[in-house]
Amino acid sequence: MNWSVINRVRRRSGALENEVIDHYVAGKITRREFIRRGSVLGLGMTSLGAIVAACGDSAGDDTGGSATTTGDGTATTAAAAGSIQQGGTLRIAAQRPGSPLDPVAMDNIGSYTPVVLAFEYLCGPDGFSLVPMLAESWSPNDDGSVWTFNIRQGVKWHQGGELTAADVVASLDRLAGANLSSYIDPGSAVAVDDHTVEVTLKNPDGQFPYQLSPYNPQALITPADYELGTLFDQKPNGTSAFKLESYDVATGAKYVRFDDYWDGPPNLDGLELLFSDDNATQINGLLGGQADAIIQFGVSDAEAIFASDAVTVDAIRGAGHRQIWFNVREGTFAGENGAKIREAVALGIDRQALVDTVLQGRGDIGNDHPIAPAYEYFDASQPQRERDIDRAKALLEEAGAAGLALTMHAPELQEIALLAEVVQSQLTEIGLNITLNVESTSTFYEKWCKVYDSTNPPGGCDGGEEFGIVDYGNRATPDRYLVAAYATGEWNSAHYNSEEFNAAVAAYQATVTLEDRKEAIKPVQEIANRDIPYVIPYFYNTLTAYAKNVTGVVHTGLGHYYVNKGGFTA
Amino acid sequence: MRRFVLKRIGSIAITLWLLATIVFVFVNVLPGDIGRKVLGPTAQPADVAAFNARLGTDRPLIEQYVTSMRRVFTLDFGESFQTGGPVTDLVLPALGRSAKLAILAFVITIPISIAAGIYAARRQDRLADRVTVNIGLASTSVPEFVTASVLLAVFAVQLQLGKVYANVPEGTSFLGQLDYLLLPALAMVVSYFGYIARMTRAGVIGALHADYTRTATMKGMDPGQVMRRHVLRNALAPTITVISVQIGYLFGGIVGVEKVFNYPGLGTMMLNAVGKKDIPVLQASVLIVGIIYMLSTLLADLVIAYLNPRVRLEAGR
Numbered sequence: 090m091n092w093s094v095i096n097r098v099r100r101r102s103g104a105l106e107n108e109v110i111d112h113y114v115a116g117k118i119t120r121r122e123f124i125r126r127g128s129v130l131g132l133g134m135t136s137l138g139a140i141v142a143a144c145g146d147s148a149g150d151d152t153g154g155s156a157t158t159t160g161d162g163t164a165t166t167a168a169a170a171g172s173i174q175q176g177g178t179l180r181i182a183a184q185r186p187g188s189p190l191d192p193v194a195m196d197n198i199g200s201y202t203p204v205v206l207a208f209e210y211l212c213g214p215d216g217f218s219l220v221p222m223l224a225e226s227w228s229p230n231d232d233g234s235v236w237t238f239n240i241r242q243g244v245k246w247h248q249g250g251e252l253t254a255a256d257v258v259a260s261l262d263r264l265a266g267a268n269l270s271s272y273i274d275p276g277s278a279v280a281v282d283d284h285t286v287e288v289t290l291k292n293p294d295g296q297f298p299y300q301l302s303p304y305n306p307q308a309l310i311t312p313a314d315y316e317l318g319t320l321f322d323q324k325p326n327g328t329s330a331f332k333l334e335s336y337d338v339a340t341g342a343k344y345v346r347f348d349d350y351w352d353g354p355p356n357l358d359g360l361e362l363l364f365s366d367d368n369a370t371q372i373n374g375l376l377g378g379q380a381d382a383i384i385q386f387g388v389s390d391a392e393a394i395f396a397s398d399a400v401t402v403d404a405i406r407g408a409g410h411r412q413i414w415f416n417v418r419e420g421t422f423a424g425e426n427g428a429k430i431r432e433a434v435a436l437g438i439d440r441q442a443l444v445d446t447v448l449q450g451r452g453d454i455g456n457d458h459p460i461a462p463a464y465e466y467f468d469a470s471q472p473q474r475e476r477d478i479d480r481a482k483a484l485l486e487e488a489g490a491a492g493l494a495l496t497m498h499a500p501e502l503q504e505i506a507l508l509a510e511v512v513q514s515q516l517t518e519i520g521l522n523i524t525l526n527v528e529s530t531s532t533f534y535e536k537w538c539k540v541y542d543s544t545n546p547p548g549g550c551d552g553g554e555e556f557g558i559v560d561y562g563n564r565a566t567p568d569r570y571l572v573a574a575y576a577t578g579e580w581n582s583a584h585y586n587s588e589e590f591n592a593a594v595a596a597y598q599a600t601v602t603l604e605d606r607k608e609a610i611k612p613v614q615e616i617a618n619r620d621i622p623y624v625i626p627y628f629y630n631t632l633t634a635y636a637k638n639v640t641g642v643v644h645t646g647l648g649h650y651y652v653n654k655g656g657f658t659a
Numbered sequence: 660m661r662r663f664v665l666k667r668i669g670s671i672a673i674t675l676w677l678l679a680t681i682v683f684v685f686v687n688v689l690p691g692d693i694g695r696k697v698l699g700p701t702a703q704p705a706d707v708a709a710f711n712a713r714l715g716t717d718r719p720l721i722e723q724y725v726t727s728m729r730r731v732f733t734l735d736f737g738e739s740f741q742t743g744g745p746v747t748d749l750v751l752p753a754l755g756r757s758a759k760l761a762i763l764a765f766v767i768t769i770p771i772s773i774a775a776g777i778y779a780a781r782r783q784d785r786l787a788d789r790v791t792v793n794i795g796l797a798s799t800s801v802p803e804f805v806t807a808s809v810l811l812a813v814f815a816v817q818l819q820l821g822k823v824y825a826n827v828p829e830g831t832s833f834l835g836q837l838d839y840l841l842l843p844a845l846a847m848v849v850s851y852f853g854y855i856a857r858m859t860r861a862g863v864i865g866a867l868h869a870d871y872t873r874t875a876t877m878k879g880m881d882p883g884q885v886m887r888r889h890v891l892r893n894a895l896a897p898t899i900t901v902i903s904v905q906i907g908y909l910f911g912g913i914v915g916v917e918k919v920f921n922y923p924g925l926g927t928m929m930l931n932a933v934g935k936k937d938i939p940v941l942q943a944s945v946l947i948v949g950i951i952y953m954l955s956t957l958l959a960d961l962v963i964a965y966l967n968p969r970v971r972l973e974a975g976r
Contacts, residue, residue: 187935189743194706267706317706320743338742339753339923340826363824365921366931370823374921377816377823393816529934541695542704 090114091143098136104231105295106130108602110140118603122465126603128218129298131227173641174659178359179652182371182380185364186338190321192309193267198562201306201648202384203342203362207247207327208309211238211257212302214645217463217565219302223252223310223328227298233601234293238301240284245349246312247325247332254280259313261288266317268307271572272300295601296566303645304565330355330653340364356641356656368503375400375634381657382635384648387503388449394634395449401637404451404630405646407563408461411508412574413497413624414537416555418584421495426488431621433488435474436481437519438512443626447508451632455625458617459561459570462628466606471614481519494522498557500533508626509558541579547586549579557582563631563646568598575617583622590616667960671953678949679731679942683724686938693740693936714740727942736943741931746939749928754910754947756826757924761909763840764847769902772852776859776898777891783864792860795853804915807846811919814842825920843920847913851905858901862894869893896963903959907952 095114099107109130113123120141127137184199192204213222224238244252261269261278271291278288290297301308311319312326325333328351331344344360363380365371368390374380376397386394394400415422415431422431440454453462456474460467485491499509506527513523528536536554543551559582561570571594573580593616597609617623631646641655694710711717715726730736736746772795779791798806815821821842831839866872867890875885914926925944932941 185931187741189741323743337752339749339928363921365824366918370919370921373811373816373823378819379815379823532934 090145094139094143098132098140102132102136103228105229105233105601106132112603113140114144122603125216125218125465128215128220129296130229131298133221133226172659173356173656175356175656176358177356177657178361179357179382179639179656180361180363180380181650182374182383183341183362183364183648184371184384185366190336191318192311192315192321193263193307193317195307198385198648199364202650203333203336204321205303205306205309205649206331206342206344206360206362207321207325207329207333208311209328210302210308211240211310212298213651214303214643214649217465219298222302223257224301229295229297229601232293233295233297234290236288236290236297237281238286238288240286241351242284244328244351245347247327247347248312250312252310252328253283253313254286255283256313257286257310259315260308260310261286263311263315263317264308268305269300272297292599293601294598295606296568299565302565303647303649306647306649331357331360334359338364350653352653355653357652360650360652372634375636381639382642382650383633384644384650385646386632386634388447388451388629388632389504389507391632399637400634401639402632402634403644404632405563405644406453406463406630407646408459408463408565408567408570408628409563409631409646410455410459410461410561410625410628411505411558412459412561413512413558413626414556414582415622415624416553416582416584417620417622418586420555421490421493422555426490428621429484429488430490430493431624433481433484433490433519434516434521435621435624436477436484437516437521438624438626439476439515440474440626442515443508443511447504447511448627448629451630452627455627456614456618457621457623457625458614459567459574459623459625460610460614461567464567464610466603466610468607468611468614471611471618474618478519485520491520492522493520494524495556496524496526496554498533498536498554499525499527500530500537500558500560501527502530502533502560504629505558505560512558512626538580538582545584547576547581547584549573550581550584553582571597571613575622585620585622587616587620590620663964664957664961667957671950671957674953675731675946675949676728679728679946680724682942682945683727683938686933686936686941687720687723693938727938730939731942731946737939739940740937741935741940746943749940750925750943750947753923753925753928753944756922757910757913757926759827759836760825760840760843760847760913760922760924761906763837763844764851764909765902765906767844768848768851768855771848772855773859773895773898775852776856777863779856780860780863780867780894788860791856795856797853798849799851799853799857801849802915803846803850803913804919806849807843807916807919810842810846823921825922843916843922846916846919847909855898855901855905859895859898862897863890866890866894892966896967899959899962903955904952906955907948910948910951 095110099110102110106127109123109126112118118126124137183202186200186203187197188195188200190200190204192208195201195204209223211222211224212219212227223241223244225241227236227238229236238257240252240254240257246252258278258280261273262275265273265275265277272294273288273290277290278286281287299305310328315324322336330347330350330352332347334343334345336342341364342362346355346358348354363374368386371380371383372386372390372394375383376393394402413434417423417427421427435457444450444452444454454473456471462469485493497509497513499505509525509527513525516523536557537559538550539552541550543549545551564570572578575581575585576591576594593612597606597613600606600609633644635642638658639655640658641652643651692707693714693716694707715723738744739746739749742749775791779788782788811823815823822839825839825843827836827839872885872889875889910925914930916922917924917927925948929941929944932944
C-alpha cells in the first residue's frame with residue numbers, strides 16, 4: 090500500500106470522492122465498483138489508476154482487450170493499435186426514426202441514433218462507468234448538491250465556432266423544462282467562466298453525472314442558438330467525429346468524417362444509417378452483406394445471427410426489462426382479492442423458463458421490482474419469488490377467481506409477443522384463461538396508457554387497459570423506472586399509489602454514497618416485490634452485432650454507436 | 660370521343676373529392692391524440708397542446724375539413740407531422756421509387772404473361788396449356804409477401820445475389836439498379852403473371868372461336884395476320900383492363916413486397932402514416948394512388964375505345 094500516492098489523490102479530492110477511495114482502500118468495494126463509482130464522481134483515470142496501483146492492483150484489467158468484451162452498460166470492441174485501416178464507410182442497420190429529430194423531445198431509439206451520432210454529452214459511457222466527453226472533468230461539492238463541470242477547450246462545432254460554457258448552459262436550460270425537470274430549474278446551470286459550468290440541483294444526488302451522459306439520451310449538448318423544437322435534420326450541427334451530410338426518414342442518413350474532431354480525426358471516411366422498421370430486415374441486411382452493423386436487435390428474430398460465423402454479437406447486461414402491469418386502483422386487480430390475483434400471477438410464472446426459452450438464456454431473472462442485478466447496489470439478499478402452482482391456485486380460489494378469463498395486451502416488439510404466449514401458457518396451469526391481444530407498437534400504447542397527464546390520483550398515466558406487458562429500455566440508474574412507473578409519473582399504468590413506496594424512493598434518491606444507497610434500495614425492492622403492481626419476469630441483455638472485420642465500436646443499447654476510434658480491420 | 664374524355668375527367672374529379680373526404684373521415688375516426696401520437700408518451704402536456712394548436716388539430720372538425728379540402732385542390736399538403744418537413748419532399752420521391760419498381764415489374768410481366776396466355780390458348784386443352792394454366796394459378800395464389808420473403812432469404816441473404824435493402828443509392832448505374840430492384844420486381848411478377856396470362860388465354864380462345872376469325876381464315880388470310888388483326892385486337896381488351904387496374908395497385912398496394920425488401924415506396928409510406936397518424940402524408944399518398952388508378956383506368960378505356968369503335972360510340976352517348 091503506497092500511502093503517499095493515496096494521500097496525494099485524497100488531498101485534491103472532495104468528501105464524496107474520498108469516501109469512495111476509503112472504501113476501496115479498506116476493501117469494502119471491489120476494484121470494478123471503485124472505478125465505476127469514482128468515474129461518476131469525476132475522478133479521472135489517472136487518479137483511479139494511481140489509487141489502484143497504490144493498493145497493489147492493476148486498473149488495466151477492466152478496460153478492454155484485443156477481442157470483444159461483454160459487460161454491464163455498454164460493450165466495446167478494442168482493436169490492437171495499427172490494426173485498423175484508414176477509410177471506408179460503416180453501414181449501420183438502424184430502426185427508422187419514429188418522431189421528429191428534436192434532441193430534447195426525441196423519445197424512441199430510432200430517433201436517438203441519427204441525433205446522437207452528431208451531438209455529444211458532457212460525460213461519456215464506459216460500461217456503467219463514465220469517462221470524460223465534452224467535460225474534461227467534473228466534481229461535486231460535499232453533499233452532491235452542486236456539480237462543477239470543466240468544459241473541454243478547443244471543441245469545434247461542425248458548422249464552425251467553438252464550444253463554450255454558454256452552449257452548455259443553454260442546453261441545460263432547455264432540458265430543465267423537459268427531461269431534467271426533476272433535477273434542475275432553468276437558471277440552475279451557471280457559466281463560471283468560458284469553460285466552467287456550475288449546476289445547482291434541486292436535491293443532492295451523488296449520481297447526477299449519469300443524467301448528463303448517454304444513459305439519459307436527450308441530455309445532448311447542442312448549440313446555444315438551438316431552441317425547443319429545433320430539429321437536427323433541419324439545422325444539422327454537432328461536435329462528434331462525424332457530421333451529417335444527408336437525411337431521409339424513408340431511406341437513411343449519411344455522415345462524413347469531421348477532421349477537426351477534438352479527439353483527432355476518425356479512421357472511417359463516414360457512416361451510413363440504413364433505416365427499416367423491423368429487426369428482420371436489419372438482420373438480413375447484416376447477413377446479406379449490405380450492412381456492417383446493427384444498432385440493436387431482439388432475440389426472437391435472431392437465430393440466424395447467432396449461427397453465423399461472419400458476425401460478432403455483443404450482449405450488454407443491463408436493466409432493460411418487461412413489466413406485466415395490473416391496474417391496482419380499480420377493477421379485477423384492485424382491493425384485497427385483486428392483490429391475491431396479482432400474487433397468483435407472480436407465483437404462476439416460471440421465470441427461469443422464460444429466460445431460457447424467450448431470451449435463450451440472455452438475461453437475469455426478475456423479482457417483481459425494477460432494480461436489476463447489474464446495478465452495484467442491487468440487494469441480492471432479498472428472497473427470490475419462485476414458481477408455486479399450488480399456492481397460486483389456492484390464492485385464486487380465495488379470491489373467487491378460479492378459471493378467471495383475462496385479456497392481456499402486448500406490443501409487437503422484439504421478443505414480447507413470444508413472452509406473452511409463454512406467460513399465457515404458464516398461467517393456464519394455475520387456472521387462468523388468458524386471451525392475447527398483440528398489436529403494433531403504435532396502436533398498443535393507446536392500450537397501455539391513453540392519457541399521460543391525468544389528474545386522477547396518482548396522476549400521470551390513465552385510461553389504459555387493466556392488464557398487459559410493456560417494454561422498458563436500459564438505464565444506468567433505476568430512477569426513471571421508479572419515478573415514472575411506480576410513483577406519480579406518466580408511465581404508471583398500474584395506477585400504483587403508495588406513500589410508503591414513494592417515501593422509500595425519495596430516501597433512495599437523496600443518498601449520495603454507495604453504502605447509503607445499498608441500504609436505501611432495500612425497502613424499495615421489498616415494497617415493490619410485496620405489493621406487485623407489476624410482475625417483472627426478467628432483465629434482458631441488449632444485443633448488438635457487427636461484421637467480423639469491424640472493430641473499436643462502443644455502444645450502449647440506447648442507440649449510440651461510437652466509432653471514432655474504430656473502423657475496419659486491416 | 661372528346662365528350663367521352665370530358666365525362667371521364669369530370670367523374671375523376673368527383674371521385675377524388677369523395678376519396679379525400681373518406682380519408683379525412685377515416686383518420687379522424689382513428690383513436691388517439693395526434694400531438695401525443697407524434698411527440699410520444701414522454702412529451703410534456705403543454706408541448707402536446709402547442710403542437711396540436713400549431714397544426715390546427717384542436718380546431719372543430721368542419722374547420723379542419725375545409726382546410727383539408729383546400730389543401731387537396733391546391734395540391735399543398737402542408738408539413739408531415741412525423742418529420743416536420745414538407746409532405747411533397749416525402750411523397751414525390753416515394754412516388755418516383757414506386758414508379759421505378761412498378762415499371763420494371765410491368766416490363767417483365769406483360770410480355771411474358773401475354774405470350775404465355777397466347778401460347779396456351781393456341782394449344783387449348785393440351786399439355787402446354789394445362790401446365791401454363793396451373794403455373795399461373797399456383798403463382799397467383801401465393802401472397803406477394805411470401806414470394807418476396809422466399810426470394811429474399813434464398814437469393815439476397817444466402818446467395819448474396821440481389822439486395823435486402825432494395826432502395827437504390829443515388830448515382831447507381833442502370834445495371835447496378837437492377838441488382839437492387841430485380842428481386843422485389845420478381846416477387847410482383849410471380850403474383851401477376853398468372854392473372855394476366857389467364858385473362859389473355861381466355862380472350863384469345865374466345866376470339867379464336869369467333870365468327871370473324873373463322874371468316875378471315877376461310878377467306879385465306881395469312882394466319883399471322885388473322886392473329887394480329889382479328890384475334891389479338893379483340894382478345895386483349897379484357898387483358899388491358901386488368902393491366903390498367905394493376906397499375907394503381909402496383910403503386911399503392913404492394914405493401915407486402917415493399918416491407919419485406921424495406922423499399923421506401925408509397926405503400927410503406929401510407930402504412931407508416933396510418934401508424935403515426937400523419938394525416939398530411941396519408942392524404943397526399945392516397946390521393947396520388949387514386950389519381951394514378953383513375954388515370955390508368957382512363958388510359959385503358961381510351962386504348963379499348965381506339966381498338967373497338969363500338970365502345971367509342973356507346974361511351975360518347
